[in-house]
Amino acid sequence: MKPWLALLRPGDWLVLAGAALLVGLSIPLFWQGGLADRAIIRQEGKVFAEVDLRSKRQLEVAGPLGITLIAVEPGRARVVSDPGPRQYCVRQGWLMRPGEIAICAPNRVSLQIAGRTRIYDSISY
């Protein structure tokens, strides 16, 4: 290790530090919203539950058509079953990035992934 370190000149350390800083800064810049850490489940627009994405559990949400089943696993969440006719929210599969949302409109249930910071998309507006 020692002979290799001798090959680095003082400015090289500066460039290394600068490059590492650039890598660090690129993470919040390009991975907006940070890492997914919560799943927010809404029923009739009101928050039904906020589940930590480190846990593993299943939730049953009752809506006008019946029960929507939601599964939460470490780092991801999905709608397992829904009584709605078109099954759009079920077919979306696993959601894992902040801001992703599955809406089971007929049963008025939504499942959204949230990170540390709020991000906005066209649905928010």
Added chain:
Amino acid sequence: MTRLTVTGEDRRVAWLATAAVGLSLVDAAIPTPLPGIKPGLANIVTLVVLLRYGWGTAVWVSILRVLAGSLLLGHFLAPGFFLSLTGTTLSLLTLGAARHLPQRWFGPVSLSIFAAFAHIGGQLLLARVWLIPHDGVFLLAPLFAAAALVFGTINGLIAAKLLAEPTEEPSCPKPSALP
């Protein structure tokens, strides 16, 4: 009839380009977790050439390496070729500017890191503009930047090691009999 005269410089460029092409092939054979992340071993040759023979020779060696490498790997004029060409062009331009930094302070490792970031930056921009016209490509930017940092440092260290060894002309085998 004109005769092509082959100078020592030509032989040197050809020889060094061959070494770079060989390393490109090794590069392509190394499995990577993500397309686009490669060690870029051929850049070691570019760095050594730049610091030993100057920028002009480095440009020749790099361009020949991209052309011959793509022919051997079978992606000449395919998207991968243009990505490679854009990355190489940008990193050569960056090297052209960065080599004027005071050598006492900034060694091959600095040059290598600058070149690696220019390489991946150029490729990302081309991918965004041409191949995947969607900001989604930038989701991979932090991973690419981290790879550029790691491989840029390693390649720079190897180049520094090679340059620290006593200078000798690359042993160009002289053709025994001219046709």
